[in-house]
Amino acid sequence: MNRKNALAAGVAAALVMGSVSVLATQSTAVADPGVSRSGAGFRAMTADARGEAIRTAERNATAVARELGLDSAERLVAKDVLIDTDGARHVRYDRTYRGLPVIGGDLVVHLAADGAITGSDLSHQGPVRVSGISPKVSAAAASAAAVKHAKHVRNAKAEDSDSSTLVVYAVGETPVLAWRSTVTGTGESGPASREAVIVDADSGAPLDHYELHQSITGTGNGVTSGQVSIETSQVAGGYTLTDTAHGNTIVHDSYNSPQSNPRLYARTFTRTTNSWGNGTASSRESAAVDASYGLAKTWDYFKNSFNRSGIRNDGRGAPAYVHVDNGLLNAFYDDNCFCMFFGDGSSQNANTPVTALDVAGHEMSHGVTAATANLLYSGESGGLNEATSDIFGTMVEFTAANNGDPGDYYIGEKLNMPGGYMRRMDNPSADGNSLSCWTSRAGTVDVHYSSGIGNHFFYLASEGTGAKTIGGRAHNGTTCNNDTFSGIGKEKAAAVWYRALSAYMTSTTNYAGARTATLQAAADLYGTNSQERYIVSKAWAAVGVGTALPDPGNGGGTPTPTPTPTPPSGNALTNGGFEQGTTGWTQSADIITDSTLRPAHGGSRYAWMMGYGAPAVETVSQSNIAVPSTGSPKLTFWLKVSTQEYGLTAYDTLKVKINGTTLATWSNADASASYVQKTVDLSAYKGQTVKLEFAGTEDTYLSTIFLVDDVAIG
Template sequence: MTRKTALAAAVAAALTLGTATVAVTQSTALASSARPTPGFQALSADARAQALGAADREASATARALGLGGDEQLVVKDVLVDADGSRHVRYDRTYRGLPVIGGDLVVHRAADGRITGTDLAHRGAVTLSTVTPRLTAADASAHAVRSAKHVKDAKADAAEGRLVVYAVGKVPVLAYRSTVSGAGEDGAASREAVILDATGGAVLDQYELHQDVSGTGNGVHDGQVSLETTQSGSNYQLVDGLHGNTAIYDSNNSPQSNPGQNARLFSKSSSNSWGNGSTGNRESAAVDAAFGLAKTWDYYKSTFNRSGIRNDGRGAPAYVHVDNNLLNAFYDDNCFCMSFGDGSSQNNYTPVTSLDVAGHEMTHGVTAATAGLNYSGESGGLNEATSDILGTMVEFYSANANDPGDYYIGEKLNMSSGYFRRMDNPAVDGKSLGCWNSNAGSVDVHYSSGIGNHFFYLLSEGTGTKTIGGRSHNGTTCNNDTFAGIGKDKAAAVWYRALSAYMTSTTNYSGARTAVLKAAADLYGTNSQERYLASKAWAAVSVGTALPDPGNGTPTPTPSPTSSPTPGGNSLVNGGFEQGTTGWTQSAEDITNSTQQPAHGGSWYAWMMGYGSAATESLSQSGIAVPTAGTPKLTFWLKVTTQETGTTVYDTLKVNVNGTTLATYSNANAGTSYVQRTVDLSAYKGQTVKLEFAGQEDAYASTIFLVDDVAIG
């Protein structure tokens, strides 16, 4: 077998597309060696295998060091190595042999092997009273069919149902993960994951399995380009040997659930020239897919030292002409493959194979191989945003004259609006969120992705109007702030490092801010302008506040914290937690909008303790001005539920002010609803204080303390 490569001058002329060969080159700026990197070493296959082997051998000791239980095991997923030899080891977790959804974690080790930090999707040990379900697998499948909300006329796929531990909330639950199929929300066939409590059948989560971009195209979007192909005898095949043997198949309208059902590899003996630019030629869509996936691979390799989706040098197959009337493209981690539809009457049946779509879908694979962001809630929005962000960077990197780089998503896809999404102003489509709010976790992930997209645009380009790629952009903010960007290459380096080294499956937007600030500090320094402007960009989309400007040391809160002022100067920030973590410092991920527990008001609250094992937590806020007049009081709503019996105090929640305990609540205060609690602050009249809720749990049965609507007045 002779491999043809456009990079070898001797055979470049043999690799043509259409009627002429036009090599697409990178711009000087993007090809420069000065391009920012995420700081990771490029590992050979042998070096990566050795690093994975070392991490596997360390797994048991690591689990003990993290305080995990004897029924838990860590399974190494990936290892990234910094230039100084420090490592970022990503593990999945099992409990009594069952996979733990939300059990993933990252362990950060210095070059000498010392653990220097951890990022865990679920903190603490996983403990269950039993792994024997009350529901049968058949019951779970039937319930999943009845509960499906993303597909119509659902049918259970019994072969894909399995027992798992669902640890996305604070308290792990034995659950079934079932898969149902039916007609999707856009009409074509689709699949949905439904996660059910294995005890009573309550729906814990549900989401579509196709992580997709809906849209259309205009035939051959990329024009005349060079391709990498393979020659076998007298036959040429669309198999790219330089990019992990990525193979392009004609799906022959196979269903989305099995795109390879009727598929055949694109192969021909007449010539090595593919497609004619028309939608009537089945090779034309394959050309776009092959070129887009090769450019995506090159971008990850040259920018992040990443070799393919799973960083193992293996290419994923891609299927074009999938299903019928499919305005969709998607990556499916189950088959490690990508699928591209041909559009529908809404876009004159043009293929969904543009550059940013190819980059978007391959990036879903990278996300699955790194942070594994759950495809629901805020983490689902981050998953989609990551694909938009890095798919856009692929478009810039490719420097294709037929599709110049910009921050419009799917602008080549013949949408009635002229684009699918806009990163500079997401809300302009009337559906996407450009600013975070407390309902972000309840919005479709394709629309909540706008928050992350907006952040990335502002970090890259700053505020104000610009023309980029021939298109008008307007960097508006949610807080009327103005600032400069750090450039798209630096912004992408920060995002990729945050994704691959710090984010986990349950990361929300608040957690993404933390991860990004860690990554910016790693790459550019704790007091760098890059880190400061990252905090400004997050504040500009209503996620947290800006850090102090390192240039003059003067704090610049952007936006100003939302307060609940009352006569006398109360300045308690975000007492109802509806702005997430704004104003609060937490030792664990206490502030949440999880539907596993109720809020007292709104959808956010603080969920403290509930581990069923020895643990401590704290939730605090400093700089609170206690009123000078009257009899100042702290009020909050508290709900206590417990597995303890009797009135003996085992687990406690203390209210501390300036380090002094003013009130203690315990498992003995358990009840069925929220109760308003009041604490006298007369001794602190006119003072500025630190308020702390401090939880402590013993090693046995769990107690949950829910706190909401905190106020001082």
């Protein structure tokens, strides 16, 4: 992921025995080219080893925060550590600011085996600062505003008197003090649906809202798994549905407790014999068998494929509850209680329990997402959250190899739904609602519909294009750009997705960021110039996210021609839009990029200069430019300036130089919300051959980013 960040993109540090020392320059995690690594490249860890790794990360948290240039009021809290097979580590932290949780403050720090920081991925770039932590809006007023602004539930009301929590909301470019409130009402998850609403703590204006039950709506055909083996435990007088082989996962009978308190009447399942259910919904045990089987198969998938031991990678099983509420056509995972819940369906599907195999895999995978990237359940990150569960729920179905429920890329095909399925990964838009291709409205539609973009990508990366029959069902891999290519196989595609989710994605990752993360993951696992990475790029291009990489020329797929942009009329520059990478340009650092973390003005590449928050100098230049000898020659380019500085004092600058002479200067005081075209008169150099240079300088405190694109001399 060729980009800069608040680590100062070039400052690496060693974390050894709790100390930090500057070692080298590197901006991202470094792939081992040409090496294929199983298990998504991660080592298996015991609970004790993982615990010690997290404690080490906690001891180093203050030093890491300092190296990242975070504010003195910020603290890092270690959440998880993943260790690569070569000893490299990926440490995931959450942030607090003056004791308040920071929504969108999570980050991942990447370290080589010797402890050197090789890069980081931050949900919010740079330090978090707000003017104060005393809200102008009271908690009660925030709750009232949350009720007013709720979008996902009807007849909303505050969950309780303490439903509002003061937080720092850092999802946008400028962090703000906010209230996070919980409201309840009737919604997609049933009559007791819950929604989080974020409101500005100074004005009460709404900032964000999202469902708290990350759910899949639907049900199964009674015992959809058929006759299966399940793990139980023997107790005095009989057996219980306690699976000691999978973290002591226990399946309870909710006994129709209300969704608002689904454990109210809950009881354990017990039998004098070790034979459970009768294969129909007439037995309360039948749904429990499906749930126990599905959760065990999901555990096995993550363990066997990625060396992950349970949802939180700590060896603990999450309790599950079947027969929740009455007429509940839903299943959901709740990270607050580390629990999974399954309803009995409704008259819409003949009251069949919501316990199908891919449902269990989907819900348990929501827990894995919460324990890793914790993708916010709104906007494009919410679509990625849902897509992740669909992807791994599908993989569980494939790996379970159940003859009664063969693997396919239909979601909920065993559920008794009117259309025969809930979603299709090969053709998401077939349901009439889901998006098959990325559009600018992807962040505004329901997350179950925007998940279609990620689902479509995964199908194409796995299977490629064309018509196929998979699991006895018709599939047709069509694309948004009319491209055709072969896939890399579902196992490799899933490994890429899991590594990207675990090591690179953060809570606010969008689809462009997911492309960057998966390309880095593919490079880690299979090599930078691998066919696998190339196909990943083609699959993203096929759903409208970015462009395909150049064909590495090692077989497979039909290359997508890389269009050559038409240069501005009369442009004396070579590759003024940077679309051919460094062709024609000389750079002092890794400046010319196609990173999706910042926008290009045109095409996909641009020059990203500065943004370190520390003393730094950078240049990008082109020599032997023939300035026109007639007319009034001029330099034009597009510039976007983003800064953490305050006021109009020029602390950080970008200078335009011709033959070493500065002709124009821009600074942090020229910050703009979008690109602005700049013009520099070159009449003094008419008919000459010159060197053009963009030179950036940054001071010791706070960062400024200068983005340059579409440069022309004519």
